[in-house]
Amino acid sequence: MPTTAEFEHMLRGASLRVTRPRVAVLSAVHHHPHADTSAIISAVREDLGEVSHQAVYDILRALTVAGLVRCIEPPGSVARYEARVGDNHHHIVCRACGAIADVDCAVGSAPCLTPSDDHGFVIDEAEVVYRGLCPSCSTTTATTDTRKDSRV
Amino acid sequence: MPTTAEFEHMLRGASLRVTRPRVAVLSAVHHHPHADTSAIISAVREDLGEVSHQAVYDILRALTVAGLVRCIEPPGSVARYEARVGDNHHHIVCRACGAIADVDCAVGSAPCLTPSDDHGFVIDEAEVVYRGLCPSCSTTTATTDTRKDSRV
DNA sequence: AGCCTTTTCTTGACTCGTTCCAGAAAGCGG
DNA sequence: CCGCTTTCTGGAACGAGTCAAGAAAAGGCT
Numbered sequence: 001m002p003t004t005a006e007f008e009h010m011l012r013g014a015s016l017r018v019t020r021p022r023v024a025v026l027s028a029v030h031h032h033p034h035a036d037t038s039a040i041i042s043a044v045r046e047d048l049g050e051v052s053h054q055a056v057y058d059i060l061r062a063l064t065v066a067g068l069v070r071c072i073e074p075p076g077s078v079a080r081y082e083a084r085v086g087d088n089h090h091h092i093v094c095r096a097c098g099a100i101a102d103v104d105c106a107v108g109s110a111p112c113l114t115p116s117d118d119h120g121f122v123i124d125e126a127e128v129v130y131r132g133l134c135p136s137c138s139t140t141t142a143t144t145d146t147r148k149d150s151r152v
Numbered sequence: 153m154p155t156t157a158e159f160e161h162m163l164r165g166a167s168l169r170v171t172r173p174r175v176a177v178l179s180a181v182h183h184h185p186h187a188d189t190s191a192i193i194s195a196v197r198e199d200l201g202e203v204s205h206q207a208v209y210d211i212l213r214a215l216t217v218a219g220l221v222r223c224i225e226p227p228g229s230v231a232r233y234e235a236r237v238g239d240n241h242h243h244i245v246c247r248a249c250g251a252i253a254d255v256d257c258a259v260g261s262a263p264c265l266t267p268s269d270d271h272g273f274v275i276d277e278a279e280v281v282y283r284g285l286c287p288s289c290s291t292t293t294a295t296t297d298t299r300k301d302s303r304v
Numbered sequence: 305a306g307c308c309t310t311t312t313c314t315t316g317a318c319t320c321g322t323t324c325c326a327g328a329a330a331g332c333g334g
Numbered sequence: 335c336c337g338c339t340t341t342c343t344g345g346a347a348c349g350a351g352t353c354a355a356g357a358a359a360a361g362g363c364t
Binding site: 173204 | 310311312313314315316
């Protein structure tokens, strides 16, 4: 886990001013992977005392466009943020509890980036979202759900 | 494009009561692929006159759980609905204008359903979202965006 | 065909995540 | 240390979607 000095260095490297709220937000995202905005606001306020929610929204956007954090928006959930950037990994979302886990790329090459027909689009990214049940939900839920209807 | 009688038959086949709003919503989703809820409401009202938005929300949910329509929620956009169900296809979303196009599965097998580490999750579906620029946006936008940083 | 039960639709208020705005505060180059 | 610029505060506002109670209608049954 990076130190405060490293967070400051990351901000400067992205041409962003170094402020206490920004360091706190960056730190919160690193310490709470896949946290939503309100969780990040809480974490930042534990750190600094009162911080406006607007500041956190602004900072998260600034960090996102700077490439220091990544915003993911799972269906049926609010926006969540994570610090793993640069490596293109994907996510498993639990249908029952909404838990999210990271998944590294399944295959070495990029088969999903070459669809059969791109309709003239210029594709620069493909994101994969796996859906299923997390370990605890799959055990508590009776094994009544045996559908297997999805191809990829 | 299915006829009204066929829409009614689809509803009955899903154990759903046949009502004019439901037929109109089902028809609207078939005629307007990837339309958002407000567009569907407009289309239904052109058909039937006044219909409450609540009815459309309820109907869309009922049709979704019945498997007659599919709900997609692209990041940065509201929920959209489409009638192509059963075949597992994916979507290209234009970063600039939000246009959506269908993409059939790139490969015959399901490589994306076997991630390198599933963290104990029971995966039953994988959804792929391609992001890029649609034909018109890629020509109007100057070719200044040459990043190619995504693997899958 | 006509009743009765259950489901569905209407109306209207309301929640929640997010954004907009104007002014105060703080970072940082000179 | 000063001043310009960016950032943060506080509060209002917005929009998609949800909740709740009662009216309307679908469909089974006689």
